[in-house]
Amino acid sequence: MCGIIGAVAKRNVTAILLEGLKCLAYRGYDSAGVAILTNSGKLNCVRCPGKVNELEQALLAKPLVGCLGIAHTRWATHGAPCKRNAHPHFSSNLAVVHNGIIENHEVLRTQLKGFGYVFASDTDTEVIVHLLHYKLKEFSDLTMALQSTVKELHGAYGLAVVCASQSDRIVAARSGSQLVIGLGLGENFLASDQLALRQVTNRFIYLEEGDIADIRCESVQILNIHGLPIERKAVQYRNGAEAANKGAFRYFMLKEIHEQPLVVQRTLDNRLSKYQVLVNAFGPQADKLFAKVRNIQIVACGTSYHAGMVARYWFEELAGIQCQVEVASEFRYRKVVVQPNTLFVTISQSGETADTLAALRNSKDLGFLGSLAICNVSISSLVRESDLTLLTRAGREIGVASTKAFTTQLVGLLLLALSLGQVHDTLAEGVEATLVEELRSLPTRLSEVLAMDSMIEKVAELFADKNHTMFLGRGAQYPVAMEGSLKLKEISYIYATAYPAGELKHGPLALVDEDMPVVTVAPNNELLEKLKSNLQEVRARGGQLIVFADEKSGLINSKDAHVIHMPYIHNTLSPILYIIPLQLLSYYVAVLKGTDVDQPRNLAKSVTVE
DSSP states (O other): OEEEEEEEOSSOOHHHHHHHHHHHGGGOOSEEEEEEEETTSOEEEEEEESOHHHHHHHHHHSOOOEEEEEEEEEOOSSSOSSGGGSSOEEETTEEEEEEEEETTHHHHHHHHHHTTOOOOSSOSHHHHHHHHHHHHTTOOSHHHHHHHHHTTOOEEEEEEEEETTEEEEEEEEEEBSOOEEEEOSSOEEEESSGGGGTTTOSEEEEOOTTOEEEEESSOEEEEOTTSOBOOOOEEEOOSOGGGGSOTTOSSHHHHHHHTHHHHHHHHHTTSBOSSSBOGGGGOTTHHHHHHHOOEEEEEEOHHHHHHHHHHHHHIIIIIOOEEEEEEHHHHTTSOOOOOTTEEEEEEESSSOOHHHHHHHHHHTTTTOSEEEEEESOTTSHHHHTSSEEEEOOOOOOOSSSOSHHHHHHHHHHHHHHHHHHHHHTOSOTTHHHHHHHHHHHHHHHHHHHHTTHHHHHHHHGGGTTOOEEEEEEOTTHHHHHHHHHHHHHHHHOOEEEEEEGGGGGGTGGGGOSTTOEEEEEEOSSTTHHHHHHHHHHHHHTTOEEEEEEETTSOOOOBTTEEEEEEOOOOGGGHHHHHHHHHHHHHHHHHHHHTOOSSSOTTOOSSOOOO
């Protein structure tokens, strides 16, 4: 993985491919390459480790001109990030780019070596192109050869193929890794994300699981998983282009942090009446399904998992419904006991997260009542394959470290908890009306915290020479502390860990000294006094406290405690507010450390492999 783009046209496509790769750079990558069928009739390639800008410079030194080509940004899975492992990969007159992981690559590699194929890389992808070349000896047509090839591939793939001897087309296949076709006039395109094609078209066809596509200048033919011709609906995409530039901000991440009042308002739009959440925001049959729900199983990864952990408190407190939250990569590989009438809830920014998507597919055979996706991408696999959906409307999130996706997921999950409470009549009198009013004022509260930007930037200086940090929270703030810890790890490379504050004496206190900053979230709730006791334990060990506390908490600045007072917010909504300063703190620490904020090392935006 991580980014694919291809073009077949009657004009030079090199600049189109390069621009597409730049648009895919937000996913994270460590090498890039392009293969063009030039006017000489040969497939020529330029590949290099590093960024797309380096590929662009290499192409200036060695220009490639042609009407058919594929390109790729790679995030290393098999083999180090270097030129020989960069895509595209070749076998004679064939070139392939690939997102995903081929699990049986070692068996195929041994088999292909027996047939006389020599491998030039350490990647799993190279087995695809050699196997396809071998199949072409039996099937002269590229599409038929690809059909036969994918039957032998185990794992996940989104792949594109070009062949010098069949110079009028790109052939593509999808299994577990998104691919989208862009429709033009006398030209057509392929990408792993429609954003890469916004420069050339706004009409798209999304391939589904098992699809194989034959893409030519004037036509597109799609075969389904059974090898039968099928029509896939073309959609016109009008949203999201505004997110492709940083505007006045230095990094996409900072821009996206500051967009949160706007996107939270979008998430709420048309989903609230004067006093209630509109249950049909989840779908026209949502009320009937919700009435049957007695348990909830949430499955997600990373930041989305933390959102689910916060939501567990809301489901049990507001709706009186038991909730379990599990990491998708664990859920899908264990024996699962499903309680009767359990709603299966998935959370994902992209809707293409491999483990979450696989868990959803597995759930269909496990006896769940139904499935609901909290997702940001309307045309994603997760949305298409779920019974109900709430779109978060966060807009395109470019920074690898998720920010606005998290807050909008929390808002969506709170709407779900209130909807279930409404349907099951478990909400105390006046509670829903109060929380609806608080939700209406949430964008304003978020703006107030963002106005503290410069104050948090100053606090970040405390981390200039630090290599370890601890985050503390209690109740629903514990997952917030976990998310703050994740953000700091992701973009500053400081090792950070998070604990429920009440667990300090059970081991973590041994880590505390003057070189270990302890970041704490302290809203004014029933756990505040207990949290204050936990903070005294840190002080007694010489720890340096950074506390984000309610303005009426009674906590004040001192020599060993930097207290940043937060505006008042209803306790139920406090996780949504208190993550904002942790995002800003992580951002400013990363800037201070000089790291690549938007594209941290070793990480990708969309994790489409295990």
